[in-house]
Amino acid sequence: MARKPRVWFPSAVYHITKRGNRRSALFYDKQDRLTYLSMFEEARTFFPCILHSYCLMTNHIHLQLETIEHHPQHIMKMLNSRYAVYFNRRHSYEGHLFQGRYRAELILSTDYFLKVSKYIHLNPVEANIVKSPEIYDWSSYNAYISSQDNPHISTSRTLSYFPEPATEKYRAYVEGKNTLIH
Template sequence: MGRNNRSWFPGGMYHITARGNRKQEIFRDERDLKKYMQYVTAARQVYPFHLYAYCLMGNHVHLLIEMIDDSPSVIMKSIQSRYARYFNNRHDVSGHLFQGRYGAEFIDSIFYFLFCSRYIHMNPVEANLVRSPEDYRWSSYNAYVTRSNPYHINTSKTLQYFNTPHLTYRQYVTQEKYKAPL
């Protein structure tokens, strides 16, 4: 019996996750991380979507995306299959790299959208890899708090909620006492 198709629609936003098979590492070094982001960039050119946040961890991936004309399954198939072939060839391994189907949580409110952005950017801190999210190179956090944005993250949708001198995006992400500014 086949899988059920996931519903989606243009303008739908999703928190996408993908984990290594048996929780194994899917990134062994910086070259692997760069290659994954190259495949994300290539997928955006063929299947346009808005990328609001990402975080590449050793054994899993987080993406916060908004659909334009193509489904998350088409986009993720493009990214994941290309990366798995690259990884297996480069590291001379075979078999499944990713554990099952990617996860896709539908973002049904701006509160959840902002929560996911915070969650994604704090992932390396929560995993005790770094003390502060700006210290982690493989997330989109620095696109929000510095001018560094090599993967053309769409920051405007998120930052429009932080146009107040009372709360910056940095404060919202790093200080638990701050709630979403809505």
């Protein structure tokens, strides 16, 4: 039976997830994570897109990705295939790194857009890795709540939904202290 084609149109936004094969690790250390982010940037030079948020967990990834002119399949194919080759070479492995096809949920509303951003940033907290999302080094959260620069993401759309001071309001939204958005 053929796979159901994914819905795509220019400027479509997705919550993309990808898991390690049999839930095995995708990242062993800082170098693996930095390489993944570097490879994302390389893929973006071929297939421009906007990354609104991300979280690199040990055995899976979350990307909140907005397309521009290319279907996300092109971005994900380049990124995942290159990263799998790198990972297998570096760690002397063979075979599949990723489990099946990447998952891409289309985001069609502002409410869902913000819920996905919150979910992604709280993922390490929910997994009991950290007590607070700003402690986790491998997500885009700190770019939202501090002056820390993160060249991989754009915070402007997400923060535009919050009244000033938007960074404080976003933090309150994510950390459950306030759900007021504009």
